[in-house]
Amino acid sequence: MTAALSRDQMAWRAAQDLADGAYVNLGLGMPVLAASYAPDDRDIFFQSENGILGVGPLPAEGQGDRELVDAGSRVVTLRDGAAVFDSAASFAMIRGGHVDITILGAFQVAANGDLANWDAQVPNKGPLIGGAMDLAAGAKAVHVIMRHQTGDGGARLVEACTYPLTAAGIVKRVYTDLAVLDVGPDGFMVREIIPGLSRDDLAAATAAPLTFADDCRDLFAPDISVNKD
Amino acid sequence: MIDKRVDDLSTALRGLQSGASLMISGFGNAGIPANLVRALAPMGLSDLTLIINAIRRIDECDATLFDQKRIGHVVTTAFRGPGRTPANFEEQWQRGEVTLDIVPQGTFAERIRAGGAGIPAFYTPTAAGTSLAEGREQRLFGGRMCVLEEALRADFALLRAQKADRYGNLFFRGTQSNFGSAMATAADITVVEVEEISEHTLPPDQVHLPGIYVDRVLQAPRLD
Secondary structure, X not given: OOOOOXXXXXXXXXXXXXXXXXXXXXXXXXXXXXXXXXXXXXXXXXXXXXOEEEEOOOOOOOOOOOOOEOOOOOEOOEEEEEEEOOHHHHHHHHHOOOOOEEEEOOOEEEOOOOEEOOOOOOOOOOOEOOOHHHHHHHOOEEEEEOOOEXXXXXXXXXXXXXXXXXXXXXXXXXXXXOEEEEEEOOEEEEEEEOXXXXXXXXXXXXXXXXXXXXXXXXOOOOOOOOOOX | OOXXXXXXXXXXXXXXXXXXXEEEOOEOXXXXXXXXXXXXXXXXXXXXXXXXXXXXXXXXHOOHHHHOOOEEEEEEOEOOOOOOOOOHHHHHHHOOOOEEEEOOHHHHHHHHHHHHHOOOEEEEOOOOOOHHHOOOOEEEEOOEEEEEEEOOOEEXXXXXXXXXXXXXXXXXXXXXXXXXXHHHHOEEEEEEEEEEEOOOOOXXXXXXXXXXXXXXXXXXXXXX
């Protein structure tokens, strides 16, 4: 039985790698779902680049302070021990290498760690960068959550990005709906692969060479039927 | 005697002229000076430069600014309207009626901070190796390529805060500060709309932005 992971399952898997005590910035889209799936026994601070260290759960519908929002412009709460600050201080925190991990979405990741996630070259629409370039350049580690292929079956893990780069050579790990891969000096190394998918099938869905870790194992994620976000 | 309180929008924006540059605070719906923004279009100005994190917030606040073609140049991190259909400002940009300086958000914040701190330019690794760095001055520091970025200043900065006193000292709520604190330092005239002007001066250890950076404060309720 081959079942690709859902969005929430990908986010769950990425969240399992967040260490106790980590300071983490989550990008918009799938990455921000990971906040709901961090193991309860780990003390993790989520940074939001508009000026929060310690984002808490979303408030109940209609509750919360409209002057307290996260980087996705959602009204949020603060956790115990949180702090708020201005954008220049926030990006000094990011650029200064104080954030342990940023998890970002992407259009493409290349075998040399290049990241393309800001310009999908949509016709008639203006450019949108936001904080992605600063996060990619500044965080101690850059992890990516994205589907392994595009909607029409094109590869997103590639030899060289064809979309404009966000940053060069910085992605360390990629979580897809088919596999978990590390990006190292020898390109993509598969750490985990979903049960029932052959290595050849994974290679066929990827436009760059794959190596498989000696201890490559099944990619497991629990059945998450309700979106906790 | 210092008293930076003003009573109405026209006094708050006095001296703003066509061709001026404006920094406008706000992230999401936090810290948006919506009263001040909505007072701009009726002033009949043209060729304004807007320096703002996400331009769609201006359109949501008062679409007539672009409808009436009052904006000539935009410095922003996000020049995109919602949905797939191009917004009015995206069409004006494509026709060349509005010019654009698209900037990574951390670089945007730091260019403004530098502008207020007397630093004319700085190097940052952000955007190195990307199309934004093409044709720009770059240099290696510690083995890492960095891009030279110039400071930003403006004629006016428009902010929203929770509380002010007559000295212009500001207290921000939640994530209201965002770009506003830096913008206030980098503009010739800083105008702040606040929920409340305090009867008493703010306690010194609760002043988030000192009044030296603020020229005018106006009490105005939050608009949605």
